[in-house]
Amino acid sequence: xxxxxxxxxxxxxxxxxxxxxxxxxxxxxxxxxxxxxxxxxxxxxxxxxxxxxxxxxxxxxxx
Amino acid sequence: xxxxxxxxxxxxxxxxxxxxxxxxxxxxxxxxxxxxxxxxxxxxxxxxxxxxxxxxxxxxxxxxxxxxxxxxxxxxxxxxxxxxxxxxxxxxxxxxxxxxxxxxxxxxxxxxxxxxxxxxxxxxxxxxxxxxxxxxxxxxxxxxxxxxxxxxxxxxxxxxxxxxxxxxxxxxxxxxxxxxxxxxxxxxxxxxxxxxxxxxxxxxxxxxxxxxxxxxxxxxxxxxxxxxxxxxxxxxxxxxxxxxxxxxxxxxxxxxxxxxxxxxxxxxxxxxxxxxxxxxxxxxxxxxxxxxxxxxxxxxxxxxxxxxxxxxxxxxxxxxx
Amino acid sequence: xxxxxxxxxxxxxxxxxxxxxxxxxxxxxxxxxxxxxxxxxxxxxxxxxxxxxxxxxxxxxxxxxxxxxxxxxxxxxxxxxxxxxxxxxxxxxxxxxxxxxxxxxxxxxxxxxxxxxxxxxxxxxxxxxxxxxxxx
Numbered sequence: 001x002x003x004x005x006x007x008x009x010x011x012x013x014x015x016x017x018x019x020x021x022x023x024x025x026x027x028x029x030x031x032x033x034x035x036x037x038x039x040x041x042x043x044x045x046x047x048x049x050x051x052x053x054x055x056x057x058x059x060x061x062x063x
Numbered sequence: 064x065x066x067x068x069x070x071x072x073x074x075x076x077x078x079x080x081x082x083x084x085x086x087x088x089x090x091x092x093x094x095x096x097x098x099x100x101x102x103x104x105x106x107x108x109x110x111x112x113x114x115x116x117x118x119x120x121x122x123x124x125x126x127x128x129x130x131x132x133x134x135x136x137x138x139x140x141x142x143x144x145x146x147x148x149x150x151x152x153x154x155x156x157x158x159x160x161x162x163x164x165x166x167x168x169x170x171x172x173x174x175x176x177x178x179x180x181x182x183x184x185x186x187x188x189x190x191x192x193x194x195x196x197x198x199x200x201x202x203x204x205x206x207x208x209x210x211x212x213x214x215x216x217x218x219x220x221x222x223x224x225x226x227x228x229x230x231x232x233x234x235x236x237x238x239x240x241x242x243x244x245x246x247x248x249x250x251x252x253x254x255x256x257x258x259x260x261x262x263x264x265x266x267x268x269x270x271x272x273x274x275x276x277x278x279x280x281x282x283x284x285x286x287x288x289x290x291x292x293x294x295x296x297x298x299x300x301x302x303x304x305x306x307x308x309x310x311x312x313x314x315x316x317x318x319x320x321x322x323x324x325x326x327x328x329x330x331x332x333x334x335x336x337x338x339x340x341x342x343x344x345x346x347x348x349x350x351x352x353x354x355x356x357x358x359x360x361x362x363x364x365x366x367x368x369x370x371x372x373x374x375x376x377x378x379x380x381x382x383x384x
Numbered sequence: 385x386x387x388x389x390x391x392x393x394x395x396x397x398x399x400x401x402x403x404x405x406x407x408x409x410x411x412x413x414x415x416x417x418x419x420x421x422x423x424x425x426x427x428x429x430x431x432x433x434x435x436x437x438x439x440x441x442x443x444x445x446x447x448x449x450x451x452x453x454x455x456x457x458x459x460x461x462x463x464x465x466x467x468x469x470x471x472x473x474x475x476x477x478x479x480x481x482x483x484x485x486x487x488x489x490x491x492x493x494x495x496x497x498x499x500x501x502x503x504x505x506x507x508x509x510x511x512x513x514x515x516x517x518x519x520x
Contacts, residue, residue, distance in 0.1 A: 354467055383480055
C-alpha cells in the first residue's frame, strides 16, 4: 500500500502530520491526522497563583 | 556574495518567536532580499524530507525556537544542526526551556493522565493514550516519544548563539540578522540581541531604599508607576535578568514587573537562585517569625523565580520519590 | 539503601562556628565523617547558587553554620543567611527536595559537643531520607 506523508503540516500554528494510505487503484483508502505535540499546560498551570496565569497562558499560542 | 540561506524552526513552542520575526514588518523584505528561507513551517511549505535532502552545512543560519520536549524536537534539532553552519537558539524556550519548561515540575505520567484522561474537558475512552506506534489496518502510525523532562536546545545540540526573550523583541532579531548578513558576528556561544547588564541598569523607575516588610501580589495593591517595583513589595526579576529587551523595558513601561524572560545576566549560572538571593536581601526584619511571615507572601517561588528557566537551572527538574 | 552514606556539605563561618567546631575537637567529641566542611567568612556569604550547585554535584544534604543571632562578627550577616535560607528552603521543596536536606544552625564556641551531636542527627536524618535522586 502506497503512503503519502505530509510532515509537517505547514503554515499554521502547531505541529501536525497527515498520513494518507492509497490502495492498489491509487485511490485514498484512509487518511490519518496526527498531532505529535504536547506541552502539558493543562497540568503545569494547576496550583499556580492566579496572577501568574495571565503571564503563562499567552504562551499556549503566540500566533 | 550569494544570498544567505536561512532556516527557521520551532520545537515545543507557541509560535510567538516566529511572529516576532514577522513583526519586523517591511524589514522582513530586507531579510528576504538578503536571504533565502529554505525551511519555515509556520510560513512556508517545506517538509522535513526537503531538509533531509539538503547537503550538510548548506544552511547558513538556523533560527531554532522552542524547547526540546519530545523525540521529534530532538531529531529535527540534530538534523538542522547537521545542515546548518550557525545554530541560533531563538527565544526563551530554546535558550532556557521557557514556559513549556514549567512541566519539569510535573511527572511525565501525571501530565499524560490528566491531559488524556483526567481533565474535565477531555472526552476520551478510559485508558486511551497516544502510542509511539499504532497499528491501523493500512499500516503503522508513528508519534514521537514524550520525554520525562523538557530540555533546552543546547542540552541536545551545540548552539552558536543565543537570542533571548519571550518573545525576542523584533528590533533585536533584526539587528542580529543584520550582524549575520554583514558577517559581524560576536564570538561563538555569545548571547546576542541583549545587553551584558541586568535589566535594572536600564530601568527608568525611581529607586530609594529597598526595605520590604510585605510582599504583595499585583492584584493586592495599586502600585506607584514611577517607583521601583521591589521597593513597593512586588517581585520584579530585574536584578536577575539580562537587560536590553527594549529601552525602556516594555513590561516596566506597561507597569508590570519584569518576569525574567531574557534569562540570567552574564556570570549568573542560576537565575532563580540569584533572584531569591536578591529578594531575601531586601526583607526588612530581624525577627525569625516575622521573616517567616514575609516569605509566606511569596506564594509560588519556583513559578516566579524559574518561570522561564526551569530546564536551564542547575536542578533542572523536580525530584519525585 | 542499608549501607547508604549521605554526603553532607557544610559551610561554616570563620568566627563562632569555626571555634565551636574546633572545640568539638578539643573536647574529643567525634562525629560521622559524612560531613565535608568548607570555611567561609560569614554564613551570610553563602550564595544560594553555591548551595544549589552542591546539590547538583551530588550532595545529599547541605548545612550552613553561623554565629547565634545577635552575635554575628559582621553584625547582621547571619540574619541575611536566615532570610535566604527560608526562601531557598521553600523553593527547594518545590523542586522536590525535603526541607531536612538544607539546614541552618547556629553554633557558638561553647557548643562543640552540640555540634558533634548535630552532625550525627543530620546524618541519621539523611540516611532515613535516602540519596538525593540526581537528574541525568
